[in-house]
Amino acid sequence: MRTRRFGPRSRAERPGGCCRPLPLGAGAPGALPRRRRSRRASGRRVQVYKKMPKSAKVTPKDRVAQFGKDKFHADGTVLFCTACRKAVDHVRKQSIVEHMESAKHKQNEKRRRQDAETADPKQIGAVYTDYETVKPELKLSNECNVEWPVYLGIVKDGFADIEDPIQFWMAIEDRIPNLAKYAVVLLQLTTPPSPDGNSLHSQQPESPSACCLYLAPHGKHTMPLRRPMTGRKKQETQRSRLLARPDYQRRLRIYARAQLHLMHQVSAIALSISNMIQQLGILYLATQRTQCPTLSLGSASSGQVADEEKAILDAAEAGVLWHHLQTVDRQLWAHTSSTDWWERIVLSTWEDKQWLETFRMSRATFMHIVTKLSPYITRQNTVMRRPLSPEKRVAIAVLRLATPTSLRLISNQFGVGMATAGVAVREVCRLLHNVMANSFICLENPQECLDQPQPPPRYPKPRPGSGH
DNA sequence: AACCGTGTCTTACCCTGTAA
DNA sequence: TTACAGGGTAAGACACGGTT
Incomplete structure (x- = not known):
């Protein structure tokens, strides 16, 4: 027998910290959760409300201690599932249990275990070697820390009439050498491998405009896009196709290594001038898409091996996303509609x-x-609409x-x-x-109702031949 | 009866520019 | 810095019909 849970799962990010959506007509916090009954049985949907007990004041750290450090970790007031890398409602224990029982979590847990088994130091060493083979001139330096404000101006000015992002970055390489190199490498690495197995560097991005999405300064050249449909089945198909490509694993490691470098670079910069990150947009957007939600900017310099694993996993996700972005038709965010x-x-x-x-x-x-x-x-009327x-x-x-x-x-x-x-x-x-x-609805005095003489009930006349 | 796939609905969250 | 307003998607849960 299949068990069914009623009502949507609670989300940790929900305003108020907890927990269930408010039912119709219930405005106050702590209102009753809804349960839905069979539409067939009731004709129309009927909502039955069941009272829930008040939640205890339990912290994410308590849950980590309760369920194990290997499964969850706390970041401030948010509880994160380590395997799924997503926030879980820490208030309700049932939410955590349900999450752990979900197929998705089990799948992520299994994948995480497999990755841990296969990620030996030799492989990580190979990643370093691979990366340095690709771009030996790329090495971490403190240059960005010093020149960051200058970069901002250069990038902002240079993006006025951009068509090919790689050409743009190569053109300004003299002025912002490291950043330009990183950007070009990132663009090349994030380009999906061609079916005929061409080498990494001979390829150009298939769609310069798509690359602009990642490189355009925030709020200037970005175009509102309709996010692609990502059904579970569709994602799995794309993932399996991508994984089946012969050069994929190697590219993934290189890409992950590049991502890691970028993260470290951005982390160093963010520490000094974090408010400027968004304005530049280049590295920020690229790393934001692959960065682990729990990876704080300040901690990127420690735990190289752990970062490596995360980066590889994130790169896999980013690879699928990138592949998807390349293959779907993008259109304006708002659909055409008529009133x-x-x-x-x-x-x-x-x-x-x-x-x-x-x-x-x-x-x-x-x-x-x-x-x-x-x-x-x-x-109110606004400028937007x-x-x-x-x-x-x-x-x-x-x-x-x-x-x-x-x-x-x-x-x-x-x-x-x-x-x-x-x-x-x-x-x-x-x-x-x-x-x-x-x-419209007035409740009369019950006694008056009883005292008043009631008219005889009126029933519809039976139709001739109906038998009633 | 159990399972599976699809449809429907709800909620959370993001995006955006302006005004307070 | 926050609120506003409505469009969009993802995710989760349930309903329901078809198949085994």
Whole structure:
């Protein structure tokens, strides 16, 4: 029998530290978690609430001591799973147990054990040798510490009309030698291996514009991108394809070594002028994508072997990501959508009959609700975009309640995102309950109800031949 | 009945420029 | 520095239908 857990897993990063999402209509902290029952059994979704006990004030360190240092580690107020390298809610013990029982965790744990068995000092030595063979002139120095502010200006100026990032970095190599070398190597190493097995350095990045993503200064040349779809199956397929390539392991080690160098370099710089890291963007973005979340900037100089393992694992992830970025079509982040149906057709042309058929209420009733709720659901206008009008918010919610339509179709119908539609529905429902319910539902005095003579119940007349 | 794949829904989080 | 607003995705959980 398959066991099922109800409600989403709690997340450690959630505001308030803990723990469960608030159910509909519950605004206060510590509100009751939701449970969902079968849609088939209940007709519509019914939510049953179960009271949860108050959580004890347990710290991440307590959990580390409880479950073992080899499995978890604490970073401030956050508990991290060492194998999965992700934050785990430390407040609820059940969350930790569930995480440890998850297939993903077991898989990561298994992979981690295998990597630990195979990562002997000889191999690490081979990585060093490999790296130095590739670029012998690259050695760590303190140059960046001194020249960092100068680099910032040069990079900012130079990025005005960039087409090929490698050409750009090679062109300014005289001015910022080490940084340019690192950037070029990083670009070359992160380029996916060609099927015919060409050497590492003869290859040029397949897409200069894609490289710009990693090299463009923050907020200047970056374009909002739609993140690629990464289904589990898709990722696994890509990973297996990538791992199957003959030169992959070797490239991975080289890449990992380069990443490690970059991390050390950035760490040294970050210690002195951390607020400038983001402005430069080159090394920061590159290392950020592969950096272990628990690896603080100050500790990068210690634990070479451990860093090496992490870097190799991270490089594998980054390799898959990079490969994916290279192979998918990227497009603007925002989808094209239309509110034509609502604004031009419904609001302008619909008559009461159509309103009744679709929204189960007349236009006048709808507008009355909008008028009542407007003070609560009117948002400020910003430069970014106009907020959703109160009419549209109410319409989304009413249509959701009045029809069995999915949230997805409704969001398409109104030209908004699905998450936005969901928020609008919950918000309007909460307001209907809090603001308007008392205006329409009045509880009479029970005694008066009993005293009043009740009219006889009215049943529909049986149809002839129905047998009832 | 158990398993598997897919669909749906919810929540968290990120991104962005401006104003307070 | 923070709040605002809405778009997007990932992840998790449940529902449900098809297959064995």
